[in-house]
Amino acid sequence: MDDIAPAPATLATRYAAIRAHTEALVAALSPEDQCVQSMPDASPAKWHRAHITWFFEQFLLTQHVPRYQVFDPAFVYLFNSYYEAVGARHPRPMRGLLTRPTAEQISAYRAHVDQAMQTWLHILPPDLVELGLQHEQQHQELLLTDILHAFAQNPLAPAAEPLWREPPAVAGPTKFRHYPRAVVRIGHAGQGFAFDNELPRHEVLLADYAIADRLVRNRDWQDFIADRGYATASLWMSDGWATVQTNGWQAPLHWGEDGTQMGLGGRTPIEPDAPVRHISWYEADAFARWAGARLPTEGEWEAAAADLHEATTHVWQWTDSAYRPYPGFKAPGGAVGEYNGKFMVNQMVLRGGSMATPPGHARATYRNFFHPDKRWQFTGLRLARDL
Numbered sequence: 001m002d003d004i005a006p007a008p009a010t011l012a013t014r015y016a017a018i019r020a021h022t023e024a025l026v027a028a029l030s031p032e033d034q035c036v037q038s039m040p041d042a043s044p045a046k047w048h049r050a051h052i053t054w055f056f057e058q059f060l061l062t063q064h065v066p067r068y069q070v071f072d073p074a075f076v077y078l079f080n081s082y083y084e085a086v087g088a089r090h091p092r093p094m095r096g097l098l099t100r101p102t103a104e105q106i107s108a109y110r111a112h113v114d115q116a117m118q119t120w121l122h123i124l125p126p127d128l129v130e131l132g133l134q135h136e137q138q139h140q141e142l143l144l145t146d147i148l149h150a151f152a153q154n155p156l157a158p159a160a161e162p163l164w165r166e167p168p169a170v171a172g173p174t175k176f177r178h179y180p181r182a183v184v185r186i187g188h189a190g191q192g193f194a195f196d197n198e199l200p201r202h203e204v205l206l207a208d209y210a211i212a213d214r215l216v217r218n219r220d221w222q223d224f225i226a227d228r229g230y231a232t233a234s235l236w237m238s239d240g241w242a243t244v245q246t247n248g249w250q251a252p253l254h255w256g257e258d259g260t261q262m263g264l265g266g267r268t269p270i271e272p273d274a275p276v277r278h279i280s281w282y283e284a285d286a287f288a289r290w291a292g293a294r295l296p297t298e299g300e301w302e303a304a305a306a307d308l309h310e311a312t313t314h315v316w317q318w319t320d321s322a323y324r325p326y327p328g329f330k331a332p333g334g335a336v337g338e339y340n341g342k343f344m345v346n347q348m349v350l351r352g353g354s355m356a357t358p359p360g361h362a363r364a365t366y367r368n369f370f371h372p373d374k375r376w377q378f379t380g381l382r383l384a385r386d387l
């Protein structure tokens, strides 16, 4: 891949910009904010800042720079996320107990690694540097959704991003775009970065289908609630119905009983015309059934992507596709082979991108994935239909 990677000067600039973007995202967070972990799925902002730095230290500097001095040997254990090849790690649900190292020490860690990366960038494998940057961008979104989950449970409803502006929705009614039966090719092609899970490009057969040109709105979701959607078992998958009962779900996550919704800018009234967000796959699937429709498959989504409104601007869109390897998929060798491949079971694919996705990170072939009961990400849906 070296022949298609950015030139070193470009990569250095890109490295600096992406690393700086992470720090800009946490500018309004205090050291106390940065330590909180609101649930096992979420990680403290401080942990994210350290872990994405650890990725560069562990997979680039330690491997490729002779006599590189790690910042602190204890960090291999503290900030390894899930790489079995690297060894044991601090338990994920206990990341919020790491009051030490301090946020200030993590800033020093970042500076140490940044200086080494910029010094040695010319000898580092550009494709692996790019993976580290794309990894950091993924964590930028997770950092925001994780702190939002914590702040949503704080009666003060703090703004994680005080200057946050909600993206405007596309005006007008939803239209369904029709596509005839076809064999289409999906997956990454050509130049530029893609994660391994977007490969290989391959053919899929699509029957006649229609897909909504925009996302399901809050007002639609309010109709679903008013029609007792959360109380109608026949709309739900069995696992979904059990999840609704266990958790007492009656509305999307971050909706208040006072008609407000928590967002990155704080708590504001629910905007009826804004795309609904913070719903699980179970809810998206039940809503689609209630609406006399279904979720699109990821092949349908990708084949129509160029014609869709709000494809990457508001919420990731749940699809009807299970997260499984594409035909012929091979995970890369070594520890980074654990990046995506070992998660390809029991999760559902989301397509698009969200208001929390960093600029330039999303693309039409991108496969995001979460378990069907998860809803703390910026997740929503668009409908599809058989013809």
Ligand SMILES: [Fe+2]
Pocket (backbone or CB within 6 Å): 051, 081, 135, 139
């Ligand atoms: Fe990670």
